[in-house]
Amino acid sequence: MAKAKRILKWQRDPEGMRLRILEAAKQEFAAYGLAGARVDRIAAAAGANKRMLYYHVGNKEDLYLEVLEGAYEKIRAEERTLDLEHLDPPDAIGRLIDFTWNYFLRNPEFLALLNTENLAKAKHLKRSTKVKSMHSPFVEMIRTVVTRGVESGDFRVAVDPVQLYISIAGLAFFYLSNSATLSVIFGRDLLKKEARDERLEHMIALVLAALTGKSTAAFVGMPALQSLEHRVV
Amino acid sequence: MAKAKRILKWQRDPEGMRLRILEAAKQEFAAYGLAGARVDRIAAAAGANKRMLYYHVGNKEDLYLEVLEGAYEKIRAEERTLDLEHLDPPDAIGRLIDFTWNYFLRNPEFLALLNTENLAKAKHLKRSTKVKSMHSPFVEMIRTVVTRGVESGDFRVAVDPVQLYISIAGLAFFYLSNSATLSVIFGRDLLKKEARDERLEHMIALVLAALTGKSTAAFVGMPALQSLEHRVV
DNA sequence: ACAGTATTTATCCAACGGGTTAATTTCGGC
DNA sequence: GCCGAAATTAACCCGTTGGATAAATACTGT
Structure with a gap:
């Protein structure tokens, strides 16, 4: 799972972030189902802050649908x-x-x-x-x-x-x-x-x-x- | 779903209760999966108090396995x-x-x-x-x-x-x-x-x-x- | 009757988990 | 250089949920 690059503090990379979030979400939903999936785990696996999921995609169900x-x-x-x-x-x-x-x-x-x-x-x-x-x-x-x-x-x-x-x-x-x-x-x-x-x-x-x-x-x-x-x- | 019989206050019916719990649990797990299933809904559907699940069967996973x-x-x-x-x-x-x-x-x-x-x-x-x-x-x-x-x-x-x-x-x-x-x-x-x-x-x-x-x-x-x-x- | 146990009810709670608020930092355009 | 929007972080909120505690009630054998 690609970790967020933190050279100094952090870099901007909206497209990459979005892709990492979706990939992490795919693995999470596949492994645990919709109800069993954990938003925090997705964020962690994507090397992102939880807030990013909501910023870039939407809530859990939006994420799932995507x-x-x-x-x-x-x-x-x-x-x-x-x-x-x-x-x-x-x-x-x-x-x-x-x-x-x-x-x-x-x-x-x-x-x-x-x-x-x-x-x-x-x-x-x-x-x-x-x-x-x-x-x-x-x-x-x-x-x-x-x-x-x-x-x-x-x-x-x-x-x-x-x-x-x-x-x-x-x-x-x-x-x-x-x-x-x-x-x-x-x-x-x-x-x-x-x-x-x-x-x-x-x-x-x-x-x-x-x-x-x-x-x-x-x-x-x-x-x-x-x-x-x-x-x- | 069979409701608990409350003629006066309540009756004992351990076997019936157990069966009602298992039947309700089956429907719940089938409808929502293990993670999505709700213990309270199972109890309600079984016409039971939530405590009964733990008394008669065990915790959520025990219930699921049964x-x-x-x-x-x-x-x-x-x-x-x-x-x-x-x-x-x-x-x-x-x-x-x-x-x-x-x-x-x-x-x-x-x-x-x-x-x-x-x-x-x-x-x-x-x-x-x-x-x-x-x-x-x-x-x-x-x-x-x-x-x-x-x-x-x-x-x-x-x-x-x-x-x-x-x-x-x-x-x-x-x-x-x-x-x-x-x-x-x-x-x-x-x-x-x-x-x-x-x-x-x-x-x-x-x-x-x-x-x-x-x-x-x-x-x-x-x-x-x-x-x-x-x-x- | 009554003692003791099995069964059931009524509350409670600590952790979890999705979602939000608000502050902080990066960076492209001017 | 600097301003403002975009991107990201940190911290918190609060309803939900699995599970626990303790008290009450029904039944059984004696």
Whole structure:
């Protein structure tokens, strides 16, 4: 966590301060939820005085909403860099699953923030004009991929793209978001490398088998697939 | 919420009081999370004096753990009544999905409690000897169903039962737990009757298509399946 | 009856936590 | 150089909240 630079007494840095506050707030809200988050801790982590939060952003809920909006903006931005258009339909779906999985892995705070917001019954999201205008490009992407797949004969059947999107997200989200309790229940560490690889393989195999009708690696015991993801953004 | 009976002054009812406290606590923790829950609200909802919580259960965290344990006990009890053994493998999987879906629908607090516990990185669950000894019968159930399915030729491939269980739970859990934010994002009410029916159909079709290799209703546009669930417990 | 214990009520309080007030310091423009 | 707005700090306010104390009341066994 970047500490405030105090060369002599202090320096002005409004933009930097704002960013540090939002980053600290993201970590805090992700770690403790909205009610559990502490304004003082955010300020301390940001290397700021508590008063700064109110000066630069607003009260706790404003801060929370801004963090949430930022989280959505970030994933939407990355989603847009994925162009599934010129991939083979099965590859496109595999890539989508791979991206979703790795995005969640790389951004665990995003999962926690979504859970927090759902606990609040999306109260803040509903008020956010910003987020509502950022519709995910995925649904249309998926729709065209599915259509292409059906036309080419790669896919046996058409699926509602919203259902498919929720399914793919759900397969990844639940595993990661609930890894703590699941690891206790099943008595094995679901976050260790091998377990993560196995999970990705399973998800891709499950979805592709359903769509194409052909079995793939995880279902017939082949070695793990290489992750398709490269650095995005 | 059952109010304390005050016929004349007050009556003793330790067991009833305890149950009312736990029920009220469950609702409160599910609605606000651990940090957001208020001890006074729990007491009020239970028709009890706040002191009773500490007398009958313990402090806030003890109360929370007891609620969590109760939630696990309840689902495990219902799970045990489902015997998938003498069903056709595909029917058994369908029934499992149907049960999971409807259990989550009937017990939304369970979803919220799990999320809360995962936010706490399963800290309480780890300490609970009670929960750790209550393993879900599903994993073994699924293992034998899958084996039978492969032997009978109904299923093309063997799957790790833990992966399959997590996938089935995830398909249902994510949809329901995140229905608030997803409904905003997609601009449609995911909890209305038709949407719920459609989701169940989709989940069953997805998993069975992957396992059996045959397309089913949702994938070819047939009318909705009837829910298989009957009252349990 | 009555003694003793279990259960419940009525208050209280110290710490916490979000938010505010007011004073201080930096720095760009003139 | 210096003025005024912007940025930052320090200190405080005050309602909330988890938890505690102590007194009152109901029930049980004898």
